[in-house]
Amino acid sequence: MRALTWHGKHDVRVDTVPDPEIVNPRDAIIKITSTAICGSDLHLYDGYIPTMKAGDILGHEFMGEVVETGPKSTLQKGQRVVVPFTIACGQCFHCGKQQFSACDNSNPADNMDIAQELYGQPFAGLFGYSHMTGGYAGGQAEYVRVPFSDVGPIVIPDGLDDDEVLFLSDILPTGWMGAENADIEPGDTVAVWGCGPVGLFAVQSAFLMGAERVIAIDHFPHRLELAKKFGAETINFEESKTYEALMAMTGGIGPDACIDCVGLEAHGLFGDNIIDQIKVSTFLGTDRIHAIRQAILACRKGGRVSMPAVYGGFVDKFPLGAFMEKGLTLKTGQTHVQRYLPGLLNAIAEKKIDTTFLISHRMPLERAADGYKMFHDQQNEATKIVLKPGMVEA
Template identity: 55%
Template sequence: MKALVWHGKEDIRCDTVSDPEIEDARDAIIKVTSCAICGSDLHLFHNFIPAMEPGDVMGHEMMGEVVEVGSGINGALKKGDRIVVPFTILCGECDQCKRGNFSVCERSNRNKDMADKVFGHATAGLFGYTHLTGGYPGGQAEYLRVPFADKTHIKVPDSLTDEQALFLGDIFPTGWQAAVNCDIQPTDTVAIWGCGPVGQMAIRSAVLLGAKQVLAIDCIPERLSMAEAGGAITINFQTESVVERLNDLTAGKGPEKCIDAVGLESHVSMGQPDTLLDRAKQMVMLESDRPHVLREMIYVCQPGGIISIAGVYGGLVDKIPMGPAMNKSLTFRMGQTHVNRWTDDLVRRIEEGQIDPSFVITHTAKLEDGPDMYKVFRNKQDGCVKVVLKT
């Protein structure tokens, strides 16, 4: 089959690889119909996340048709079912899964010993996302093996198109969880750093959850325009002072809730030299992540507020102002998304017309064009916000 394969830093190729096979009774094989390139894939593209190996198949946003099921599926899936595959692999039986904490499933990370050493305790297995999370082949491919498939799936209603359903596996619930973690009240201002796909979903989620005003921070015109269309007041950090604008829009109090939809590769703000220093530290391996957004959120967040982190961080950050965070009584909530916790509610909202997640798609291409589309997405060329690949 064809698949997008990691060969090293900024080297993604469309290769021919072996077709997946059933390896366990709870496996299923799907024929992928649609997949997408995620912002967190760029962290792998740039080799900022450890434990990638040449030959790893990329991708964790995918959906398709079931073509084979293992003997232990017990009717949960059958051939011909149309499903979205969550990026988090869940067993459905461990203590964490029973609590709905699916992204920290205790059984699905097949490289648990390695992850225990790095994280203290292993997280769940993730598709297409380094050997620290199990080394599972991803879904930017013609076919995909789904472990624990009786639980690791979302059945797609006939009423939804691929484009409406695809993002139920990652960016829609990720943006939604980021907003839910803020415990949004009707009097709240919610500020969101990053207007990429996750940020766009967080904007619309905050609006749906009843925020008084939503402020969106980015510098890409197409992203800012899309954020404005979703109900946000926009701030261009290259032409405006983020701190001054946030103070102006909140009567000097700062936003009650702040969402980081950027993660480890934040860019330089006007007059903010810390990201330049972070880049230098990255180059000499003194730091793995660029946390400018985290620092800025801690500084501007209203005392007693909540900081919600949806952007991916991979390792070590430097110069985090813990003193201000502690003295301002800030609450931090973060983590990979517990995708299936939100499925029923989000499917209902799509079916009722409250939101159509396909709004974020700007580019559709063939799987074999994937290597070029990684560069288009990374460089924000041609107004690119979200890429969907068809097999």
Template identity: 75%
Template sequence: MRALTYHGTKDVRVDTVPDPEIINPRDAVIKITSTAICGSDLHLYDGVIPGTLNGDILGHEFMGEVVETGPKSTLKKGQRVVVPFTISCGKCYFCEKQQFSACDNANPAEKQDMTEQLYGHAVGGLFGYSHLTGGFSGGQAEYVRVPYSDVGPIVVPDHLDDDKVLFLSDILPTGWMAADNADIEEGDTVAVWGCGPVGLFCIQSALLMGADRVIAIDHYSRRLELARQAGAQVIDFKQTNVTEALMEMTGGIGPDAVIDAVGMESHGFSLGDQAQAFNLADTIKQKVGIGADRGGALREAIFACRKGGRLSMPGVYGGFVDKFPLGALMEKGIQIKSGQTHVQRYLNQLLRLIEEDKIDTTFMISHRLPLEEAPKGYKNFKDNQNDWTKVVLKPGV
């Protein structure tokens, strides 16, 4: 089959690789009909995620048709399914608490030592996201093996096009869980850093959960326009001092909840000498590979949040953040929630909202490409983020 594979920093290629096979009784094999490039894929592309090896098949946002099943799979050949990016057994301590991304059994035991030393506990398994999370082949391919297929995939009705349901695999439940983690109350003001796909779904989700207004921060003009279309007020951080603007917009109180939808490669230089100095130092440290994440958006969100407010952090972090304002977090009494998304917890609810036309999942798609042009998609999604807001790949086209 054909699949997108990693060959080093900013080097991805479509290669011919072996077809996936059923290995365990609960497995299924899916023929991919749609797959997408996620913002977190760019962390792999940029070479800042350890444990990514030459030849690894990337991609964790995908859906398709069931073509083969193991004897203990609950899926049937011919069904259309969306597959969560998190791999979960459904039976361990964490899965039974619906904390599916923390599954204790999905990440193979021989892989767990790497993250146990880094984080204190082994992390769960993810598709196409380095050997730290299990080394599972991803879905930017013609076919993919799906472990625990009786737990993860959701069967979708034929009357819903791929574009309407594809993002159930990751970014829609990620945006929803981010808003859920912000403990939004009726009348709240919520500020969202980053108007990429996850940030845009954070906006939609926060408003559906009762926020009175959402303020979105970015600097790409098209992303800011998409945020407006989703119902947000916007701030261009290259034109405006974000903290000062948020204080003015909230009568000096600050937002009730803040959401960092940017993560470890925060690259913007917000106005203010201290912020620029911190961002420059973060960039240098990350480039030399000492495990330092760039936390500019996170720092700014903490400083802007009101006293007694809430911080939700769906943005991906993998290492350490320098100059973390722990004092501000404690002295202001800010609550913080984060984590990889427990996708399976939200799927049925979100599918229902899609069918009721309460969530629009298609407005951010800017480009659809055949799988063979995936390297072009990665390069432009990285280098031309104003115009390439979301890329969907179509194998076999």
């Protein structure tokens, strides 16, 4: 089959690789019909995530048709399914608490030591996202093996097309959980850093959860315009000072809740960010954390901070004193996708949540390398790129 493979920083290629096979009784094989490039994939593209190996198949946002099942899979051939990016067994302590991204059994033993050394404990396996998260082949391919297929995939009813439901695989539940972790109360003012896909879904979700005002922060004009369509007020951090603008917009109190949807590759010519960039480029640091620093400083006293954004390593200049003195709470984590799928699928079917607005480009899988470069270099115009195996361009 054909699949997008990683070969180093800014080097991804569509190669011919072996077809996936059933390995365990609960496996299924999915023929991919749609797969998307995620902002988190750019962390791999930029070389920030460790334990990648040449030839690894990328991709963790995908859906398709069931073509083969193991004897203990609950799926049936011919069903259309969306597959969560988090792989979970459904039977361990954490899965029992619906903490699916903390699953104890989906990250193979020979990879668990890596995560344990870096983070204290291993976490769930993820599709197409390094050997630290299990080394699983991803879904930017013609076919993919899905472990624990009786737990993860959700069957899509007739009448919903791929574009409407594809983002159930990651970014929609991630934006939703980001808003949920902010403990939004009716009448709240919520600030969202980053108007990428997760940030835009966090904006939608915050309003659905009762926020009175949502303030979206970015520097890409088109993405800020998309946030405005959902009723958000906006701050372009290249034109205004974010902290000062938030204080002015909230009467000097600060937002009730702040959501960081930026993560470890924060943009902007800010003093702290420039220092972070120097440290990253000289291997003295790993993450650029300007967004979460700013969220903590801007959040009102007694407020809540949510961090669905991805961070990978150790950081400095973290405003721990401000965090403590202001009495803030912080919730974060990889998304427990399986927990949210039924409710979000119903919301899509009932037209309460729109997802299709986000798609800016559709490309054949064979052009995946071009798609990565475009998504990396043209973030104002390329809001979301969907890859279609077998697609023929006009």
